[in-house]
Amino acid sequence: MTSRTLSRPLASLLVIAAAATTLAVTSDPAHASADRIRLGSASDVSRSSWSGPAFTMNGDGSVVGGSMTRAIDAIRGDSGSLDVVVLAGSAPTAGSRTPECDTITALSGVNSCTTWTLTTASDGNNTQLNTDVRDAEFVYFAGGDQCRYAAWKGTALQASVQSVVAKGGGAGGGSAGLHINSSVVYDACTASATSDAALANPYDRSVTFTTGMFNWPNYGDTINDSHFVARDRMGRTMAFVARAIKDGLTTQGKAWGVGINEGGSSLYIDRNGLATLYGSDAYVVLGDHQPEQAVAGKPLTFSNYKIWHLTGGRTFDFASRPTCGYYRRSVNNGVPDANLYNGAPETGCGTSGGGTTVSESEPNDSRSTADDIASSTPSVTLTGALSTTSDRDYFRFSLTSGATATISCAIPDAYDADAYLLDSSGSTLTRSVNDGRGSDESLTYTRTASGSGTYYLDLESYAGSGFATYACDVNTA
Numbered sequence: 342m343t344s345r346t347l348s349r350p351l352a353s354l355l356v357i358a359a360a361a362t363t364l365a366v367t368s369d370p371a372h373a374s375a376d377r378i379r380l381g382s383a384s385d386v387s388r389s390s391w392s393g394p395a396f397t398m399n400g401d402g403s404v405v406g407g408s409m410t411r412a413i414d415a416i417r418g419d420s421g422s423l424d425v426v427v428l429a430g431s432a433p434t435a436g437s438r439t440p441e442c443d444t445i446t447a448l449s450g451v452n453s454c455t456t457w458t459l460t461t462a463s464d465g466n467n468t469q470l471n472t473d474v475r476d477a478e479f480v481y482f483a484g485g486d487q488c489r490y491a492a493w494k495g496t497a498l499q500a501s502v503q504s505v506v507a508k509g510g511g512a513g514g515g516s517a518g519l520h521i522n523s524s525v526v527y528d529a530c531t532a533s534a535t536s537d538a539a540l541a542n543p544y545d546r547s548v549t550f551t552t553g554m555f556n557w558p559n560y561g562d563t564i565n566d567s568h569f570v571a572r573d574r575m576g577r578t579m580a581f582v583a584r585a586i587k588d589g590l591t592t593q594g595k596a597w598g599v600g601i602n603e604g605g606s607s608l609y610i611d612r613n614g615l616a617t618l619y620g621s622d623a624y625v626v627l628g629d630h631q632p633e634q635a636v637a638g639k640p641l642t643f644s645n646y647k648i649w650h651l652t653g654g655r656t657f658d659f660a661s662r663p664t665c666g667y668y669r670r671s672v673n674n675g676v677p678d679a680n681l682y683n684g685a686p687e688t689g690c691g692t693s694g695g696g697t698t699v700s701e702s703e704p705n706d707s708r709s710t711a712d713d714i715a716s717s718t719p720s721v722t723l724t725g726a727l728s729t730t731s732d733r734d735y736f737r738f739s740l741t742s743g744a745t746a747t748i749s750c751a752i753p754d755a756y757d758a759d760a761y762l763l764d765s766s767g768s769t770l771t772r773s774v775n776d777g778r779g780s781d782e783s784l785t786y787t788r789t790a791s792g793s794g795t796y797y798l799d800l801e802s803y804a805g806s807g808f809a810t811y812a813c814d815v816n817t818a
Contacts, residue, residue, distance in 0.1 A: 374459070374460045374461050374464055375457060375458070375459050375460070375464040375467045375469075375470060376432065376457070376458040377455060377456070377457055377469065377470070377473070378438060378439050378442075378455070378456045379453060379454070379455040379456075380439060380442045380443075380446045380453065380454050380455070380456075381446050381451065381452055381453035381454055382452045382453045383453075384453075385424050385452070385453065385476040385477075386421065386422055386423055386424055386452045386478070388421060390509060391416050391417065391418070391423075391478055391508055391509030391510055392415060392416055392417065392418040392509055392612070393412075393415055393416040393478075393506070393509040393510050393511045393612055394416075394506045394509060394510060394511050394512075394557070394558060394612055395411070395412040395415040395416050395511040395609070395610065395611055395612060396412065396511055396512055396513050396522065396557060396560070396608075396609070396610040397409055397412050397481075397511075397513030397514075397607055397608070397609055397610075398513060398514075398519050398522060398565060398599065398601055398607065398608040398610065398616075399513065399514065399515030399516070399518070399519055399567075399601065399606070399607040399608075400515065400516070400519065400567050400568060400569060400601035400602045400603045400604070400605075400606040400607065400620070400623070401484065401515050401516050401567065401568060401603035401604065402441075402483055402484020402485070402515040402516040402517070402518065403444075403484075403515060403605070404441050404444040404445055404481065404515070405515075405605055405606075405607035405619055405620065406444065406448065407607070407609075407619045408513075408607035408608070408609040408617075408619045409444075409445065409448060409513075409607075410448050410449065410450075411609045411617075412479065412511050412513065412609060413448060413449075413450045413451065413479065414450060415511075415611060415612065416478050416479065416509065416510055416511050417450050417478070421450070422450050422451060422452040423450060423451065423452060423477075423478035423479060423510075424451075424452050424453045424454075424455070424476060424477045424478055424479075425442070425445050425451060425453070425454040425455070425477060425478070425479045425480075425481060426454075426455050426456075426457060426473050426474050426477040426479075426480050426481070427439070427441045427442055427445070427454060427455070427456045427457070427480075427481045427482075427483055428457055428459065428474075428480060428481070428482050428483065428490070428498075428518075429441075429456065429457070429458045429459070429482075429483040429485060430458070430459060430460065430483075430485045430486050430489030430490060430517075431458065431460065431485050431486070431489075432458045438456070439454070439456045441454075441456065441481055441483055442454035442455070442456050445481070455473050455477070457470050457473065459489075459493075459498075462489075462492035462493060462496065463496070464493075464498075465492075465493035465496025465497060465498035465499070466496050466497045466498070467498075470498065470501075471497045471498060471501045474498065474501040474502060474504075474505065475501050475504055475505070477505055477510065478505065478508075478509075478510035478511070479505070479510055479511045479512065479513070480502050480505050480510075480511075480512045480513075481512075481513055481514055481518065482512075482513070482514030482515075482517065482518030482519075482521050482522065483514065483515070483517070483518055484514075484515050484516035484517050484518060485516070485517045485518075486517055486529070487517035487518075487520040487521050487526060487527070487528055487529055488528050488529055488530040489517075490517065490518070490520075490521040490554075491521065491526055491528040491530065491551040491554060494551060494553065494554050499554065499555075502555070503555065506557060506558075509612075512555070512557070515567070515607075516567045516568065516603075517567075519565045519566075519567045519601060520565050520566070520567060521554060521555070522555060522557065522560075522565060523555075523560070523563040523564050523565035523599065524552070524555065524556045524557075524560065524561050524562060524563050524564075524591070525550055525551075525552055525562075525563065525564045525581075525585050525590050525591060525596070526550060526551040526552070526554055526564075526565075527548075527549075527550060527564060527565075527566065527581055528549055528550060528551045529547070529549070530549050530551075531546050531547055531549055532546060532547035533547060534547035534548050534577045534580075535547075535577065536573055536574060536575065536576025536577040536580075537576065538577075539576060539577040539579075539580035539581070539641075540576045540577070540579070540580055540640060540641050540672060540675045540676075540677060541640050541641075541675045542637065542638055542639065542640065542641075543580040543583055543584050543587075543632075543635050543641045544584070544635075544636070544637035544638070548577075548580060548581070548584060550564075550581075550584070550585070550590060552590055558612075558614065559610070559613070559614025559659045559660040560610065560614070560659055561591075561592065562585075562591035562592055562593070562595060562596055562597055563596075563597045563598075563599050563659075564578065564581045564582060564585055564596060564597070564598050564599070565598075565599050565600075565601070566578045566581070566598060566599070566600040566601075567600075567601060567603070568602070568603045569600035569601055569602045569603075569622070569623070569624060570600075570602045570622055570682055571602060571603050571604070572603075574600060575600065575624065575626070575677070575681040575682060576672075576677055576681070578598040578600050578624075578626050579598070579626060579628075579641070579643065579646055579670075579672055579677065580641055581596075581598060582596040582597070582598045582626055582627075582628040582643075582646070583596075583628055583632040583635045583641055583643045584635060585628075586628050586630075586631060586632065587631065587632055587635040592777065593754075593776075593777035593778060593779050593780050594629070594630065594631065594775070594776075594777060594780055595627065595628065595629045595779065595780075596627075596628050597625060597626070597627055597662070598624070598625070598626035598627075598628075599623070599624070599625055599626075600623065600624040600625075600626065601622075601623045601624075602620070602621055602622040602623065604620065604621065605619070605620040605621070606618065606619065606620030606621050606622055606623055607619045607620055608623055608651075608657075610659065613660055614658060614659040614660030614661075615656055615657075615658050615659070615660070616651075616656060616657045616658075616659055617654070617655075617656050618651045618652065618653055618654065618655050618656075618657075619653065620653055621652065621653060622650070622651070622652060622682075623650075623651040624648060624649065624650055624651070624682070625648070625649040625651070625657055626646055626647075626648050627646065627647040627648070627649075627662075627667070628643060628646055629647065629781055630645075630781075634674075640674050640675025640676075641672050641675055642672060642673055642674055642675075643671065643672050644671045644673075645669045645670075645671055646669065646670050646671065646672075647667040647668075647669060648667055648668055648669070648670055648681075648684065649663070649666055649667050649686075650668070650682070650683065650684070650686075661753065661754065661755070661809050662753070662754055662779075664751040664752075664753060664810070664811070664812050665686075665687060665751075665812065666686045666687070667686060667687060668683075668684025668685055668686055668687065669684070669687070670684065697717040697720070697721045697722070698721070698722040698723075698724060699712065699714055699717050699721055699722070699723055699724070699736075700723075700724045700725060701723065701724065701725030701726075701734050701736075705734050705735050705736070706732070706733045706734070706735065707733070707735060708735055708737070708763070708767055708797050710735065711735035711736055711737040711797055712734075712735065712736050712737065713736075713737045713738075714736050714737065714738050714815065715737065715738050715739050718738050718739075718815065718816075718817040719816055719817045719818040720815075720816050720818070721815050722812055722813070722814055722815070723736055723798070723812070723813040723815060724810050724811065724812050724813075725800070725810065725811060726807065726808045726809060726810050726811065727756050727758055727800070727801070727802040727806050727807070727811070728806055728807065728808055729802075729806050730802050730804075730805070730806045731802075732801070732802055732806065733799060733800070733801040733802075734799075734800045734801070735797050735798070735799055735800075736797065736798040736800075736813075736815075737795060737796070737797055738795075738796055738797075738798070738815065738817060739793050739794065739795055739796070739817075740786075740788040740793060740794055740796055740817055741788065741792075741793045742788055742789070742790060742791050742792060742793070743787070743788065743789075744787070744788055744817055744818065745785065745786065745787040745788075745817070745818070746762065746784070746785070746786045746787075746788075746796065746815065746816070746817050747783075747784075747785050747814075747815075747816045747817075748760065748762070748782075748783060748784040748785070748798060748813055748814065748815050748816075749781070749782075749783045749813065749814040750773075750781060750782040750783065750800065750811055750812070750813040750814075751781050751811060751812045751813075752778075752779055752780060752781050752782060752811050753779060753807070753809035753810065753811060754778050754779035754809070755778065755779075755805055755806070755807030755808075755809040756778055756802050756803075756804065756805035756806050756807055756809075757776065757777055757778045757779075757780060757802070757803045757804040757805055758782060758800055758801065758802055758803065758811060759772065759773065759774040759782065759800075759801055759802075759803045760772065760773045760774075760782040760783075760784055760798065760799070760800050760813075761773075761798075761799040761800075761801075762784050762786050762796060762797070762798060762799075763796065763797040763798075763799055764794065764795075764796060764797075765794060765795040765796070765797075767797075770786055770796075771784050771785070771786050772784070774803070778804065778805055782800075784798075798813065798815065800813065
C-alpha cells in the first residue's frame with residue numbers, strides 16, 4: 342500500500358472547470374461516487390489501428406515524461422494523437438485534482454486525458470467510465486492503494502482495460518499503479534509488508550496477493566514492487582517470489598520480481614517485450630526453484646536468487662529472458678545475504694563462471710558425433726540451442742575414479758529441455774526432466790569404479806524449440 346503524490350480522500354465530488362480546454366462531467370446518479378474530469382479535447386480520436394502495446398512501470402506515483410512519451414509515440418506510430426484515461430482510488434486533498442493528466446496533456450501526441458476517481462468496487466461497472474476507457478489508447482493507474490484496484494477484478498472495468506491493450510494501446514502506472522500491472526499483484530489488503538516481517542514469515546498477514554487481474558504480453562509470472570531501494574524492499578520481494586513459487590501462483594516453477602525505485606525511475610516496455618529503464622535503478626529478481634523453507638510461522642530459506650540490476654538506459658528482454666548477467670543472493674533462516682542491491686554480474690550466461698565456454702558444433706546429435714569437451718574440463722560452460730523439436734545435443738567428457746560430475750543447465754523459455762547423463766555404451770546413469778518451458782535442469786554423478794571412463798551429456802527437447810541459447814555449467818573436479 343503506497344501513497345499517491347497528492348493523497349486522495351473521499352471528500353469533494355464537485356467537479357470544477359479550470360480552463361476553457363477542460364471539460365468536467367459528473368457521473369450518472371446510479372454511480373454518484375465516481376468522479377470524472379476531462380482535460381483537452383471533448384471528442385475522442387477515431388482510428389482503425391494502433392501500433393502497441395506499450396507499457397510504463399513507474400517506481401512512484403508520478404508520471405515519468407520520458408517513458409510516457411515513448412509509449413505514446415509507439416502506440417500512435419509517431420503520427421496523430423491518442424486519448425488517455427487515469428484511474429485513481431482516491432482524490433487529492435490539495436493542489437491540482439488531476440496531477441497525472443496535468444503532466445500527460447503537456448506531452449506531444451495527446452488528444453485528451455480523463456481522470457476517473459472511483460471510491461467503491463462497484464464503480465468499476467460505471468457505464469460512462471467503461472466507455473471512456475474502451476475509447477482510450479492508454480490507461481494509467483495512479484498511486485494510492487492497490488487493494489482498491491484489485492477490488493475492480495471481475496467488474497466491467499477489468500475487461501475494458503484489457504481491451505485497450507488488445508487493440509494495440511497500452512497501460513501502466515506508478516506506486517500502487519505499478520503493483521496492479523504485474524500478473525501476480527501484491528495487494529496489501531491487510532497491511533503493508535516490510536522486508537523484515539516477510540522474511541521472518543513469508544505467510545505473514547501482510548503478505549497477500551491477487552491473481553488473474555492482468556497478464557500483459559511478455560510480462561507473465563511477474564510480481565511488481567515499488568519505491569524499491571528507498572524503502573528497502575528487496576527482502577520482501579524475495580519473500581513474494583518464494584511464496585508465488587510455493588503456492589503455484591506462477592508457471593514453470595519460476596517467479597520474477599520486478600522492483601523499481603522511486604524518484605523518476607520507470608521501465609518502458611515495447612510491443613516485443615524489451616524493457617528500457619528511465620531513471621536510476623530497477624531490479625529483476627528470479628526465483629527458479631522451490632524454496633528450501635517457506636512455511637507459515639517460520640523464517641524463509643531460499644538459495645541463489647538471480648538478480649539483475651538495471652541502471653538508466655539498460656534493457657531487459659522479458660520476451661526472451663536472459664540466462665546471464667545476474668548476481669546471486671540467498672536468504673537463510675530469514676537472514677538475507679549482505680549487499681542485496683549490488684553484486685558483480687556473472688558473465689558465463691547462467692553459469693558460476695571461472696571456466697572455459699564451449700559452443701556446440703552441429704552435427705552433434707549422437708554419441709558418435711558428440712562435441713568433445715574433455716580438454717576443457719574440469720570447469721566448462723556449454724552453450725547451444727535446440728533449434729528443432731528433434732534436436733539432441735551430445736557432449737563427451739571423462740571422469741576419473743572418485744571424481745564427481747556436476748551439471749547445471751539454464752534453459753530459455755523457448756523450450757522444455759531434458760538432460761541425461763550416459764555411460765560409454767549409451768546407458769542412462771541419471772537424468773533431469775523438470776516440467777515446463779524454461780525449467781532448468783541439473784545432474785550429479787560420481788564415478789566409483791577404478792580408472793577413468795567416458796561419459797556423455799545428452800540434452801534434448803521435450804517440447805518446443807528455438808534459437809534461444811541454453812547454458813550448461815559442467816564441473817568434473
